[in-house]
Amino acid sequence: MRQLAIETATEACSVALFEDGRLVSHVHELVGRGHAERLVPMIGELPGRGRADRILVDCGPGSFTGVRVGLAAARALALAWGAEIAGYSSLALIAATAFMELDGPETLSVAIVGGHGEYFVQRFDRQGVRPIAPLASLKPEEAALLCASDPVAGSGAEAMRTAGAPGRTVAIHPDARNTALLPPRLAMLPPSPIYGRAPDARLPG
Template sequence: MRTLAIETAAEACSVALFEDGNLVAHRHELVGRGHAERLIPMIAEMPERGRAELILVDCGPGSFTGVRVGLAAARAFGLAWGARVSGYSSLALIAATAFAEPDAPPTLTVAIVGGHGEYFVQRFGEGVVAITPLASLKPEDAAAFCGQDPIAGSGAEAMRAAGAPGRAIAVHPDARNTALLPPALTALSPSPIYGRAPDARLPA
């Protein structure tokens, strides 16, 4: 089976094409805010223009725009190709990548930049098992949440600066690392995970 993985929830835009679990092609670029401009051309550069039977897409949390760009593209290609569309969490992907390192710890905290000065944090154990729910916290509270864990993700150095003692693990989301996720973690509904309550409120 051919699988196309899409990753747009962070600063990078990346796509990976797998055939029966083997990596066939991969593109990864640090684009900042340019996901909408780069994603479709990157998919078009894949063999057979990326056509696949299964599309995996990062549901977040992460960049609000990036998450929505990836989901919109995945849903559109799913309709066009008659492909199944399934989601995964950006934090689980970072954890899976960190656990694949040679000196991987038994537990770790993933911390990434959130909105309004907060950080999205979640603890994981071996096998990419979530130990805590996803939380969105101010830096000091997020640093306390990390405890003694090593910290992976874009917020790792900020956590250390805020007082978390654990070492920083330099890993970031990359579509090709979706192969490291357990099957249960690539079966999310393709809907956005925002990680915090919306700012808008219904009028009283």
């Protein structure tokens, strides 16, 4: 079975093609806000233009636009190819990557840039990359308190240190090829956005 993994939730944009669990090809770039322009050409660079039986896509949290770009592409390709589609969390992917890179810690925190000066933050346990705190969107000082003494991974790691988190920091961007590190239950989320915070626009009350 072929699986195409799509990652567009943060500054990174990447795609990876797997055949029976083996990485066949991948492309990874830091594009900032250029996901809409780069994603489809990236998929086209993969063998067979990335065609797969299953598509795995990052549902967020992260950039509102990036998340929507990835989900829209995944849904369109799943329809065109008759493929299965499932989602995963950007924070879980960063946690799985960080646990692979770090020796020792049984827990860690992931922090990535959110919106309005806030950071998306969540704590994980090494065993099964299990979330041990709810996803939160917090100002730096509050987010740093949530991180406790954990190592902190993600694009917001240095900001957590500046705000007072004492743990070591690891600057990790999510990469589609590392979706192979996710436990199966974390790669079977509904393909729907995880925004991580309430919408800015509200209906008149």
